[in-house]
Amino acid sequence: MDITLAEQKDNFARIDVTVEKSDYAEDYKKRLNNISANASMRGFRKGHVPKGLILKMYGDSIHVDAVSEAVTSKLMDFIREKELKTIGQPIMPKELNQGDKLLQDEMTITFHLALIPTLSNDILSSEDTLTYYQPTVDDEEVTKQMEQLQRANSKFVDGDHIVPNAFVSGALAELDGDSPREGGIQLDRTTIYVDFMTDEDEKAKFENAPKDSIVIFNPYKAFGGQKSELKALFHLDDMTDEEVEKYKESEFSYEIKEISYSQRAELNQEFFDRIFGPDKVHTEEEAREELKSKMEQNIKANADYKFTEDLISLITKEKTDKVDLAEDTIKEWYKGSEMAKDQSDEEIDSNFKELMKGLKLDIIINHFTDKYSLEVTEEDLKNFTRSYVINQLAQIGLSSPTEDMIEGQVQRALSNDNFRYNTQQNMLRQMVAQKIHEDNVITVETKEVTADELQKIIMDSGEEAESEEKPAE
DSSP: OEEEEEEEOSSEEEEEEEEOGGGTHHHHHHHHHHHHHHOOBTTBOTTOSOHHHHHHHHHHHHHHHHHHHHHHHHHHHHHHHTTOOEEEEEEOOGGGOOGGGGGSSSEEEEEEEEEOOOOOGGGSOTTSEEEEEEEEOOHHHHHHHHHHHHHHTOEEEEOSBOOTTEEEEEEEEEEETTEEOTTSOEEEEEEEEGGGOOOHHHHHTTTTOBTTOEEEEOHHHHTTTOHHHHHHHHTOTTOOHHHHHTTTTOOEEEEEEEEEEEEOOOSSHHHHHHHHOTTSOOSHHHHHHHHHHHHHHHHHHHHHHHHHHHHHHHHHHHTGGGOOOOHHHHHHHHHTSGGGTTOOHHHHHHHHHHHHHHHHHHHHHHHHHHHTTOOOOHHHHHHHHHHHHHHHHHHTTOSSOOHHHHHHHHHHHHTOHHHHHHHHHHHHHHHHHHHHHHTTSSEEEEEEEEHHHHHHHHHHHHHHHHHHHSOOO
């Protein structure tokens, strides 16, 4: 078998493969004998169907399979030997009508290959400008975050008088003058959340009221006639609007029996161990330093994410057109691939445009990946996934998960092929962005922002990207 690189451009190659009968004869014979030995046909015992009949029925397909197997094996070896970086698979271009050649004893078959082009290093240059939003964390933000953690880890305690945000439990009685109304509402136990009251005069009657005291008030007025609040207070789930209005002028007595309120966590060792891990932090000063460090790490990750996204946007909008691909060859391969199976011509055209956009972006990213010899190791992947898992668990309130819990979630995530691939690609993009930033490949303007400002910038840019993706109506 003779294989020749007949033509090579930066993005395209043509390979001619000359096949002789001796290249596939042995395989052809094996295939024929195998079918003959297993053939079953009415009027013949299994394995005794005449060879002439077998050849008449299966000869062409056996011939094509044997030739295809021989050619494919040698062709792939040749591509590896020549170190051709291909896009997709080699194709037999339809315009050459080579199908009948596969039935000949000797033939020359032409293959077209789309190649990954070599990019110039100045595809990104100092003429390209991005902003790096440098996040800062000041003492006020640390205090704010510490207070949020204290509130998140608060607990309910009993009180002897009503304070803001207190829950009050007591006996409620509808009054007729100074006495309970006959047949009126009387409850041994119902709950009032004073902060939900909308009338300041009624609300003032409860402020600092001690346990075991009695408050006379108008519930309708206190809660602004809100049916939902009165239904809950009176334990009347089927209360109608008309029934609500009946209590517009009604006075009630409320005997305060229990008072509880949320007390935020104290800055003690129990709190430090829960938030930062056992025996890692021992004083408020150490806690603030540790919290500031974590906040800086988190918002730096957000800043790096934003820079990476902006770089990807820059490349997609302004650089992908500079990547010259053999699109006709790629499209012919794509149309015959599993990706395009069951797609209409319109769908193929639409999806192919998106494929080209993503492919050109990946080629540019891979150019810099190769330039800087970047690689995502298995350890890198596990460490990244571990941080991701810890962050996800923290968002559902598990700030100090066990090692077994973390490891189990990490293994589960990495067993998902889509998660693994997407994570590797995102990590590579971030590594490329970091090197481009460090090496001053492009002009980077640094702007200091607070954590809240950075979050707003990220959210606004996300909304802008979504609006750009929506089709025009």
